[in-house]
Amino acid sequence: MTEMTPVTNATAVKTDAPKKMVLPDAQTVTSVRHWTDRLFSFRMTRPTSMRFRSGEFVMIGLMGDADPKTGKQKPLLRAYSIASPSWDEELEFYSIKVQDGPLTSRLQHIQPGDEIILRPKPVGTLVHDALLPGKRLWFFATGTGFAPFASLLREPQTYEDYDEIIITHTCREVGELAYGAELIEGLKSDELLAEVIGEGFWKKIKYYPTTTREQSPKMGRITDLMRSGEAFADLGTGPLDPATDRAMICGNLAFNLELKEMLESYGLEEGANSDPKQYVVEKAFLD
Ligand code: A2P
DSSP, X not given: OOOOOOSOOOOOEEXXXXXXXXXXXXXXXXXXXXXXXXXXXXXXXXXXXXXXXXXXXXXXXXXXXXXXXXXXXXXXXXXXXXXXXXXXXXXXXXXXXXXXXXXXHHHTTOOXXXXXXXXXXXXXXOSGGGBOOOSEEEEEEEGGGGHHHHHHTTXXXXXXXXXXXXXXEEESSGXXXXXXXXXXXXXXXXXXXXXHHOTTGGGGEEEEEEESSSOOSSBSOHHHHHHTSHHHHHHXXXXXXXXXXXXXXXXXXXXXXXXXXXXXXXXXXXXXXXXXXXXXEEEOOOO
């Protein structure tokens, strides 16, 4: 998601306690993990009534500073992909830290027990419903664009609908791959998912991490590696085929546009919830 403007003007409700606010739609942070000086993930409570499809996003945020004239506060909200799967009793998010970003400069300091505003109205196109049936599913991510795939990689339907799942993740540095790498490794010992989907479900995954600014086993942008044929040779596939391959794209804007063009050149067409086709695209949240 690109940065979005707040969707509501709800003001905080004052309680008896001085300066203590009861936030509208507040949820409680349950855990926080810092992955690098630029990336962190956190989990929070989920409203019992909130339903969503794995891969969707919601608006979350904090109360903004008080207006100097009126003293009123407005919520500062941004679109965030939900990184946890639809069946998880908590919600997980994966975020960049921007030191002068309006929201993430503050959000990066949250602690368990803190409150976060959640507008529980999930939407999005990175959902299974927006794709026609296929054999192989590609997830293409850069940076925090991994988040919706963290959800979909833990979604049983992903494995029920496809024979093979290829996840590519391009980051600047090796440390930025850690959240995704750990999540994928964790699937191998996830007993709950093994019980629901079947033992060894994770063997359907091919993980293809690449870095562009720090040495790693596979260097380069995924787009360049596909253009040269190197990625397909490494993965043992041909270029994407509209008859069998489906794809979801989530990264920075330039990446989304470039990959979209490449997929179109292979003959894949962009789908939507109301008109499922061969690929879907979304922008990662950038503060
Ligand atoms: P690069 O280092 O060559 O710019 P960012 O942190 O700026 O969002 O970038 C995340 C990753 O996405 C980086 O590895 C970056 O590579 C890569 N990237 C940026 N633009 C593109 C693009 N148009 N196609 C492929 N990869 C891209």
